[in-house]
Amino acid sequence: SGGGNDSDDAAGQAGGELRVYAAEPAFLLPSAGDDEPSIYVIRQLYRGLVKYNAETGAPENDLAESITSDDQKTWTIKIKSGYTFDNGEPVNADAFIRSWNYAAYGPNAQNNSYFMKRIAGIKDVSSEDPDGEGPKKAPEPKAKELSGLKKVDDQTFTVELSEPFSGFPTTVGYSGFFPMAQACVDAADKCNETPIGNGPYKIEGSWQHNVAINLVRSDTWKGEAGKPDKITYRIFADVDAGYAAFQAGELDVMYTLPPARYKEAKATYGDRLYEQPGDNFTYVGMPIYMPEFKDKRVRQALSLAIDRQSIIDAVFDGRFTPATGYIAPSFQGARENVCTYCKKDVEKAKQLLQEAGGWPAGKKLQLWANAGAGHDKWLQAVGDQIKAALGIDYELKVNLQFAEYLETADSKKFTGPFRLGWGPDYPYLETYLGPLYSTGADSNNSTFSNPEFDSLLQQGGSAKSIDEAIPFYQKAEDILVEELPVIPMWWGKVGAVYGENVDKFVWNAVSDADYGATSLKQN
């Protein structure tokens, strides 16, 4: 995938102001911004060790000269020289070490500390409160810096992981691993408002919260230059309002569409509606800790009762791709139609349910979703279908706000199937498996536990290369499609529209919108 425009001029035309739809970012600091809107901006302001190929999603060195390891545990990273931050500070080994340490250090409370968890010494830079939520405060962490990061020379450093991980080079393309200048770390709040980047663009003025972020070409950037002279992020709180602005010609690119306007957009914009399978996973988790859901045949029956496409068409205007496996179709190693229970088959569902001993009479199936995000609608359709197919009446539990909902998930208190979603942390298929289903994993809300699955993941992690690792992960997926710890629903689909004056629209298979690479028609 990639360019949505037939223009043969691969380079695209440089110049102009690209006006894009954006939501309010949470942070513009690489160590803190972990949400889509933040990353879309950060990626133009900052650059990291690797970038992803727009077409294939394969990692390619960006600032890194090389990233090598013998044992998949200790990695040596060499950095290209000559790169600087906008304030003139060099981008060197110190820059990366400093940034990663900053992100990992507990008291800094940076959201992306999560991504540093594989690096050795992470436990020592954060500390746990001795009495949970009790009155005592958490003590100072034992160390200020990650023991796994070692500078070798100005342009070289090593990273030691706590466990071997073959996918490490892929992960460092994530914006949480981008470098930050010393001046930025020293005054993080200020840097958040007026970032000091090292990427192809720099901020003009500072972040106008809820209104706009204006980027202009950075003159310190040594790499491949961005196409537009300026990128203007117009910030919207409501997709519908954004779409109205797009329709009024105020925006050149809109990376998403209001769910109900998809068909209309397709009819109106034709080719200029850019579609691509996405990697956001929506699933219905199974509370395996409850007796009713212990039997995998019950889970299979429920999954077989659902006609995903019909829900997608009705509720989402066809904007999603039904899931037939646990790994995003766009990912290396993904296979089609691995999940045999992910198609509607009422007969089989009934049979399986019967075999499992049926559903307790009179008991209502409680379907959970968080409030205010529109999930209730499709979940209701799911309930309707289950009711129609298996005669199980349902009840929606959809009034928890997100925070409380997540706490319910964390404490495994769902009393029935629950909707959740998952976005990849890095473009490596492991991201869909380990965090969600390995025994005791943080986000394993179903409490699924399968020793065979765990060991397959282990083997995949220490495989010599990505290619060698993939078969292990695929076997792990095979276990999932049989056990169904969660019912896969669908994959997001990229549905972006762009204006007539866009020359070449570029969508990165991994890091999504790449506004720097999108060019405008020049006349």
Added chain:
Amino acid sequence: MSDIVLETRDLVKHFPLTRGVVFKKQIGAVRAVDGINLQLRRGETLGVVGESGCGKSTLARMLVGLETPTSGDLFVQGKNMSKVGAAERRRGRRNIQLVMQDPYTSLNPRMTVGDIVGEPFEVHPDVLPKSKRRARVQELLELVGLNPDHINRYPHQFSGGQRQRIGIARALALNPEIILCDEPVSALDVSIQAQVINLLEKLQNELGLSYIFIARDLSVVRHIADRVAVMYLGKVVEIGTEDQIYENPTHPYTQALLSAVPVPDPKLRGLRDQIVLTGDVPSPANPPSGCRFRTRCWKAQDICAQQEPALAVREKSAHPSACHFAEVRDVVHAVE
């Protein structure tokens, strides 16, 4: 003397004037009623006249218990109302009933006539058992000249005069001995006014009531009253029998008041000795020193500003008058 059914001694009502942001402090008072001594005998009608704002209504309101006196005592049939217990007071109050000025506002528009007239029985359930109330209400309506069948009608279905009758019926419900009429006819048309006055007189004869009759219309007061008290700025300035006040007024204010009353006889035009007072009534919040009338009085001398004249019988006045220079002056009838 048991003949006196109602007596006030130095009755005073001051309405405090306050000022202050958080803590209010009193900066003065409206001396609405400022020491009034009156006696009402059984079967008698005492008229009270005076200009607007002189404290007539305030006095009436204290007498019926709507307002607590600032000081002074009120005796009903010899009992000091401020000294007796609550039950006694309640019983004493029953003896004085009020007929109000405006028949349009003094009847609750959402209550039927029966409810209005019967309300006293509900408030004092011991007076009459429930079963007899309706009959009694109809009796009362008949007594004041209304059709007893109209018991279920609402006030707005009646004319002003009829409404005033309803008010009178309500006042009669508890068999009081004293009825206080606060300008009962001033809101009525002349042709209706006579009907109500006739009714009041009839009731007095039949039931032996005592009236305190407050009015601004001096001719009406003269018609109905046995004795008349003239009020000015919270005080009684002259009191006497109807004849004494109307024929031989001794206080300049009374004289001016009487002379100002237009007489419905064109023959007297230009012949009457009219005293046209200048200026307005001073504010009761800040009454003049000494004699309160001195600011408008043609007789005023230095002493009037220094010394307050007592309400007393003086050399040239056969009845109590609060003027240092009280004397008779022929007013209207000079030329008769």
Added chain:
Amino acid sequence: MSTDVNVKLDALPGLDPNAMPLQVKDLHVEFRTRNGIAHAVNGVSFDLRPGETRAILGESGCGKSVTAQAIMGILDSPPGFITGGEILYRGVDLLKLPEAQRRKVRANRIAMIFQDALSALNPVFTVGFQLGELFRKHRGMSRKDGKARAVELLDLVKIPAAKQRVNDYPHQFSGGMRQRVMIAMALALDPEVLIADEPTTALDVTVQAQIMSLLAELQRERNMSLVLITHDMGVVADVADRISVMYAGRVIEEAPVDDIYASPAHPYTKGLLESIPRLDLKGQELSAIKGLPPALTNIPKGCAFNPRCRYAQDVCRQDPAPPLYQVSPVRTAACHFWKEVKGDV
């Protein structure tokens, strides 16, 4: 002040300087309300000579104010409509004048005082503004001159410290003073006719005396004609030259003041006079008129007074209503039995 003559007014078509200042002929006014048509004025006629005081007497609701409003041309319309008659100012029928000219007559030639001075003065403007406005709008004076004239006027009606008080608001004045302000306003442009609609009803007797003597004085000074509307028989006896007694929207008796008091020719007038408490009748029952005035939406057939009348006979209960009989060369009465009434003392 009387030197201010409004020249433009002389241009009124058909103006006859020798004609009477005001003549009302067979005036009819009705109010079209939800509850039906209220016939508030049903054929009122009277005239007014220069310097004369004409009293219009009648009970509440008999149409006195409506008559006055119709003359001034300030009837609320809708619901009020003049359905017939003429109002002549020195021979000019005001009802036929275009609004712009009619407006010039108001205040300049015919002015009016209202019953309730508090509500008749605009609460949100100073007295000076409201007085000065007249000079500014009718005489084209400047703001300052207007104010100066306002002070003069307040002086004229004996308001103490007029210079300061001119900047006060109506609510800062006492009832009597407000009424004096009203009088000042009415006299400002030196009108020929003044209509005073119950100018003292809301006031105390002492204040009433002040106001009435002030009015009389001013009237005398200017040789102004006065229409005095009231229901107070005493006030009328004091000041009126001629009296029109109204009942249910109709003039039922018209006579010089002495005649009426001496020998009323209509039972209603007679009843009114008798119901006033009188010294010589002390201790006796007052003679009251029984019953109530009729609703103007439903005036009885024939003589409107017949249900309350002790003289009433069958002829009184049938249409048409009794005409105005000429009782004497100077007086009329609308009663079939005026002779009996007059004779019955």
Added chain:
Amino acid sequence: MGRYVIRRLLQFIPTVLGTMFLLHYMTSLAIQFSGNPVRALFGDRTPPPALLEAVTERLGYADPCLDQRGNPCFGLFFDRVADVFLRFDFGINLRQREVTELVADAIPFTLKLLVIAMVFEAVVGIAAGVWAGLRGGSFADNLVKISTVFVISVPIFVLGVVVREFVGVKFGNVLRDQAWIPEVISNGMFSPGFKPDYPFASLIIPGMVLGAVSLATTARLTRTSIMENIRADYVRTARAKGLANKRVIGVHTLRNSLIPVITFLGVDIGAAMAGAVVTETIFNVPGIGRLVTLSARTGESSVVIGVVTMLVLVVLVANLLVDILYAVLDPRIRYE
């Protein structure tokens, strides 16, 4: 007057503290019953407990009283009050920005929106009201009456969305195709929402939508008020003075009629602020309403308390100003 203002200002204290406490207690309960809002920041990924704690600590949600259900957390409240009033520190939001800064960012937009809404509402509403009021019962009157009632009954979000799509997008696109139309109009005013390039013009239509609801009420109020006043005695006097109709209406009727309208407009500032929640969402205005809505949803108690407290102050001050204006317009109102 000064005294009155001081008294009113003193009355603000309990109101503001009360409101703050109410909000404080509500948000505390929210945390006590439904958990730490910080958790939602991490979404699907369960954060390491240490991180969660660090963030919680930093945002001031670590107070142990927030773990006891029902605890009113007075300590926290007093700290907060002290922070707010002594240090002007309203706390920080989940993304660690100062609340004062958030408000400072948002308030200009809301203010602009409010000004446009109020002006639109006042000018058009009063004009329509006067027009209808002068022609009571006529076609014009009924037109205004029906159309205003209709506007009131359509939920504002439906109105907003329809206006955005049809006026902002559809009609705007037509305008944008015409080269001769100035950019401010075609791109600014008729844009489907707020636009940084045209910070004022692009708020006109949202402001009008916001004003539309109360516009109806303003018009109706003016209409009733005019109809009442046009019958007032002083208007009759003005007519009797021979003034032109324009002056009778424009000077003598309007000012009195506007008094209740002004009062309403004052109260309406609060309502308009609430309405801004919807308008701002639909037209993408980065104002206060949207800020509070989003913060309430994410459970950012400091923002909610801070912003709503400030809004309450604004509403109170606006009401005070209106009362003062009221006294200026109506000299009968004399405070003190």
Added chain:
Amino acid sequence: MSDLTSAGTAIGGAPVGAEGPVPDAPATGGKERSASLWADARRQLVRDPVFMLAFVYVLVVGSMAAFPTLWTSQDPRNCSTDRSRLAPSGDHPFGFNILGCDYYSHAIYGARPSIVIAIMATGAIVVVGGALGLLAGYYGGWVDTIISRLMDIFFSLPFLLGAIVFLTVIKRQNILTIALVLFLLSWPTIARIIRGSVISSKDLDYVHAAKAVGASNGRIMWRHILPNAIAPMLVYATIVLGAFVAAEATLTFLGVGLQPPEESWGIMISDHQVYFLEDPWLLLFPCGLLVGTVLSFILMGDALRDALDPKFR
């Protein structure tokens, strides 16, 4: 004093003899018409076509809320995504919604929460707001100060903002909590209205008359003050009832209203407002019902105001 009209017309316009008992009025049908203010108002309202139309509409909606089965035999919960957004047809006059549920039966069942919320909230403000306003107005002094400050607190919270804050905090968005929040934020208005009219009526002559007879405070409030303060309250309550129906929808739009699978007009509108360009009927049907209801209540309130206002007689 235009006593004539009130005195005369009430008894058929016939003058009433004041001497002795008045003869019975020559009533139209022989039987005397009851003529309380309420009866008058009712008579006038019955004759007012606008009021009757609105009233009938409200009855219709009310019966939908009370007895939905009277209006439809369909189960609104019988849905299938296969029928998503099918256009109206004979059997399904309103078509299907996005989840493929019959939209007509949805609309019928959706009336209940909207109406119930509005009625509960209005009932509560009338009772509580009315009582507090009555106490504050009647007793004055400290009682008034405390109640007034309390009113200020709730009154100064901008309505929608307050509702959002409360509802997100309460977290349980059901009929009860929404009604509660609407009540909490609107009672001060009615309390103010009542307080105002109590203050102005507690000094009326007939209240003094009752006091002079010895009536207790309770009796005076209940029998004399309240009945006369009720008219403005009733007018306001009618209008506010309509406003609450609309508020429920707005809250749903803002995401703090009722939650599915509850059916309400608000949910129907806010769920489908995005489709109004493609399938406008999805928005028009619930919107039409809602606007009709709000309009009806407002018009009824208006007519009531006129009917109860003696000035308009």
